[in-house]
Amino acid sequence: MDIGRLLTAMVTPFDDEGRVDYAQAQRLALALLDSGSDGVVLAGTTGEAPTLNHDEKVRLFSEVKRAVDGRGTVIAGTGTYNTAESVELSRDAERAGVDAVLLTTPYYSRPPQEGIFRHFETIARAVHIPVILYNIPGRTGVNVTAETMLRLARVPNVVGVKEASGDLRQIARIIEDAPDYFHVWSGDDEMTLPILAVGGYGVISVTSHLAGTQFREMIEAQLAGDTETAARLHRRLLPLINTLMTASTSPIPVKYALNQVGFPAGPVRLPLVEPDAETGERIMAEVRRHHVDLAVTV
Numbered sequence: 001m002d003i004g005r006l007l008t009a010m011v012t013p014f015d016d017e018g019r020v021d022y023a024q025a026q027r028l029a030l031a032l033l034d035s036g037s038d039g040v041v042l043a044g045t046t047g048e049a050p051t052l053n054h055d056e057k058v059r060l061f062s063e064v065k066r067a068v069d070g071r072g073t074v075i076a077g078t079g080t081y082n083t084a085e086s087v088e089l090s091r092d093a094e095r096a097g098v099d100a101v102l103l104t105t106p107y108y109s110r111p112p113q114e115g116i117f118r119h120f121e122t123i124a125r126a127v128h129i130p131v132i133l134y135n136i137p138g139r140t141g142v143n144v145t146a147e148t149m150l151r152l153a154r155v156p157n158v159v160g161v162k163e164a165s166g167d168l169r170q171i172a173r174i175i176e177d178a179p180d181y182f183h184v185w186s187g188d189d190e191m192t193l194p195i196l197a198v199g200g201y202g203v204i205s206v207t208s209h210l211a212g213t214q215f216r217e218m219i220e221a222q223l224a225g226d227t228e229t230a231a232r233l234h235r236r237l238l239p240l241i242n243t244l245m246t247a248s249t250s251p252i253p254v255k256y257a258l259n260q261v262g263f264p265a266g267p268v269r270l271p272l273v274e275p276d277a278e279t280g281e282r283i284m285a286e287v288r289r290h291h292v293d294l295a296v297t298v
Contacts, residue, residue: 004038005202014266026067036212039073079103107140162187213293262296
């Protein structure tokens with residue numbers, strides 16, 4: 001299936017009491033599709049997955065999938081550091097109707113490469129839908145090497161990887177040696193254009209909450225060979241990307257920005273906290289320099 005080149009790693013909206021706001025999650029998913037995204041990733045890092053329980057995740061998958069109703073893809077974040085738990089959640093996500101699952105590298109336990117391979121293989125073989133892997137050593141403490149990724153690329157329903165290693169040589173080797181059906185999405189917004197330039201497929205983005213149309217224009221320009229336009233758009237987006245990813249721990253900045261521009265996303269859950277006044281102003285000073293593609297309510 002065509003999962004899409006521009007996927008937004010969607011925040012999870014909460015109400016004022018910290019409960020998942022499923023109706024607002026549906027509205028946000030549709031708004032993201034309207035502003036350029038091909039699909040949404042739910043309950044990932046940006047969706048505060050560590051603070052969501054199993055039932056909240058499965059209901060979120062189901063509610064958003066029902067609202068999207070074929071207009072775009074819905075990818076469920078179902079990977080944890082517990083293989084059996086990941087299998088159970090992935091199967092429940094499949095029953096909820098999602099189009100694919102996203103599996104992050106096991107964190108905290110820092111398994112060896114053979115353990116990483118068997119972990120991903122076990123989960124992938126437990127479901128019948130496409131599987132996207134997620135390599136983000138900065139958060140998990142362990143890198144999935146090119147050798148391991150290429151082994152995994154030959155598991156039948158493993159269709160790609162969200163790569164956030166920052167190692168362009170590793171990423172280029174995966175693109176060069178993997179089967180044609182295996183795609184590489186950038187997992188780091190500022191690496192989108194370099195990864196596209198070496199043959200990457202797209203991006204799973206945070207900044208596309210606010211600049212989805214602009215990300216789509218950049219991707220389409222690069223694919224059409226208009227590298228000058230792609231580079232110009234990339235350069236213009238870099239300060240916004242940097243602010244949303246470094247002003248505070250992600251997803252604090254993007255969730256704060258959504259609330260401020262008029263698309264309520266609610267608070268973050270502990271252990272994350274709202275930005276202080278100075279950080280909040282720094283975030284919004286940069287956001288105000290850019291056109292916001294997302295349709296907002298005010």
